Amino acid sequence: MSTDFAATRALFxxxxxxxxxxxxxxxxLPRAAAERVRACVEDEWGGMLITAWNQAGWIDLPRRLGDRIGRLIGAEPGAVVLxxxxxxxxxxxxxxxLELRPERRVILSDTGNFPSDLYMADxxxxTLGDSYELRTVAPEAVEDAITPDIAVLMLTEVDYRTGRKHDMRRLIAKAHDAGALVVWDLAHSxxxxxxxxxxxDADFxxxxxxxxxNSGPGGPAFIYIxxxxxxxxxxxxxxxxxxEAPFAFDLDYRPSAGIDRMRVGTPPVLQMAALEASMDIWDRVEMADVRARSIELSQAFIDGVEAACPTLKLASPRDAEARGSxxxxxxxxxxAIMQALIARGVIGDFRAPDILRFGFTPLYTTMEDVxxxxVALNGILERADWDREEYKTRAKVT
Amino acid sequence: MSTDFAATRALFxxxxxxxxxxxxxxxxLPRAAAERVRACVEDEWGGMLITAWNQAGWIDLPRRLGDRIGRLIGAEPGAVVLxxxxxxxxxxxxxxxLELRPERRVILSDTGNFPSDLYMADxxxxTLGDSYELRTVAPEAVEDAITPDIAVLMLTEVDYRTGRKHDMRRLIAKAHDAGALVVWDLAHSxxxxxxxxxxxDADFxxxxxxxxxNSGPGGPAFIYIxxxxxxxxxxxxxxxxxxEAPFAFDLDYRPSAGIDRMRVGTPPVLQMAALEASMDIWDRVEMADVRARSIELSQAFIDGVEAACPTLKLASPRDAEARGSxxxxxxxxxxAIMQALIARGVIGDFRAPDILRFGFTPLYTTMEDVxxxxVALNGILERADWDREEYKTRAKVT
Known part of the structure; x- marks a missing residue:
């Protein structure tokens, strides 16, 4: 393993x-993000004002950062933008x-997708009109539902609730065989x-x-074509x-040559500064190492919880290859259990109606953390102190 | 005048x-933005992690900041979101x-609008299909072009090149008389x-x-309905x-009660932190004072330039009431002239093909600045040192 996770942990x-x-x-928070954002605010915005768009290279950040993310997802250079x-x-x-499949009218997705992806499709x-359809099936029924009327298969690879992972290689091949395109949401990938x-051979x-x-709250999204x-x-x-020439201020729109046409308005420079600091860490990391370590951590957690907390039922696939991170x-x-756990300093989250969710992130999570x-989860369940009123209050959970 | 502009200047x-x-x-940069962003990065993101969405109130920022901006544009409370x-x-x-005027198919705008607004309409x-039309006329022809087939009149009040200002009150009334709705771009207002x-009686x-x-590079936009x-x-x-219930993760979309339905994805928290610091200044300011002072500064600049630099031709309306800021x-x-001016520390900008543009912002611009x-502009034109090769190089201008 070439990635030094003790070293990366020290950077957070x-x-x-x-x-x-x-x-x-x-x-x-990547430690270096604090200084990078400070420099962006004080030295660049404060010191260079409008000239920072060129002098500090802000204008190119969406492409430069896109390429660095691109390495982590196997993209060709110049194919990702923020x-x-x-x-x-x-x-x-x-x-x-949809526009590339003008003869077809159906978006196929699954009920394990992010609700927001389904809302946006809806x-x-x-907007497109009555002839279009968003068709959703159960995650396990997706493959059989790829019929010749499907224009686009829209899937989030890893289910945000259970961590269940689609076999994207197979589904993309199947979709292409049926003449459909694929939009692949990598939020949890x-x-x-x-x-x-x-x-x-992904499309989008x-x-x-x-x-x-780790770009910080509200950091920008990315897109690959x-x-x-x-x-x-x-x-x-x-x-x-x-x-293609934003500063010509032509009245007519002409898309730029490649992925840049997916840029829209002025990008969030402070958020991109934080992402730069994070990418300095990611540049040192091999995804194969991250994956191997994530599986070790996840397996240790499953083994530990199943041994110590028998009332908790595994909602994720038992097969590591079928799970995300x-x-x-x-x-x-x-x-209530999650609230009690957070009160003891172990932060996971809850997804309705009954899911306790734990992410394993090798860059800073250790086997000792697991x-x-x-131990904390066992302590709560054994003593049933999650049953106290203070933990049962319904509140906004993000 | 109740606004103390010497005091506001000291805050930048x-x-x-x-x-x-x-x-x-x-x-x-508002001076306080540096500390506010630092606290957001280090204390909130770094210290509270995911819990900051509630503990630090991130989730409500788009509405709270929306109301503070709302005061500056005469909006009802709860009608603006970031x-x-x-x-x-x-x-x-x-x-x-457009959806509120289903029987109509035409968006009317003008050639003085931001190209990006026209591109988005295009x-x-x-996307909507062949029956729809974006119709653009010259700014002075807008009023007569408001015919009964117009669904939406989309105008930027202040022309980004010349500062020419539309009479929105009259145009809104005219549009409403014709059964059309109005989308009003306040970018320069x-x-x-x-x-x-x-x-x-604005619609959008x-x-x-x-x-x-002054929210910083790439700060979020706002919308009023x-x-x-x-x-x-x-x-x-x-x-x-x-x-209406984002954290219920329902599969079906149901819009929230009011303006919140214009929220889309996770908002840029670091950018909003910077905006909060700026709004602390704006909260102390009356727009009537800003407008009066802006006109004084602008008039002094016009008078000065016309007296000292006869080769420069005014591109803005001479009547202050017909101009923005x-x-x-x-x-x-x-x-080349603008490049030479910037090299001497006077930062304005250039818009093709021949416009030198100067913004007057009373919160921090003084009569001494004007x-x-x-004097700097006169010095450049008198000595013709803007004619040097270094200033004539074409470069990206933002």
Missing amino acids: SLPEGVIYLDGNSLGP GDTLSIKVYQALASA GLVR AGAIEVDVAGT AVGCTYKYL APRLAPQVRPALSGWLGH QVSFRHPEGY RAAV | SLPEGVIYLDGNSLGP GDTLSIKVYQALASA GLVR AGAIEVDVAGT AVGCTYKYL APRLAPQVRPALSGWLGH QVSFRHPEGY RAAV
């Missing part, structure tokens, strides 16, 4: 006494894919598992950066920074 | 020796407005001139925060944070 700022198993929701939010990128990819279908968008891929990629397709895509969200357990009182989390 | 970090007349493009970029907000407003029209979206308004509102219309709007970009001059060698800018 983790609060004393906290075991953080929610990096699949919001990654922690911007907006994941929901917007889903809309862009879907609209583009909004697009409504990028930085979590090995992804090979070029090698699997989108993802966010604030989970496993296969270079063979990008020149054919005419963006639905045709903003000025996707224009998270492990979920079910319990009817899952919400053992301590099991 | 302006580089020594720089006269900044480009706050209409990127506002300068998020995404201006181009995305234009798309949302346009798509919503993308939407293409919010924080620049007095705006009264409620009092003018959108704007960005990184210009006059008249409370009488918001409940009828079904969002085209229907993301999870616009859902910027003044533009034309010169065939405008690009005089010094005139």
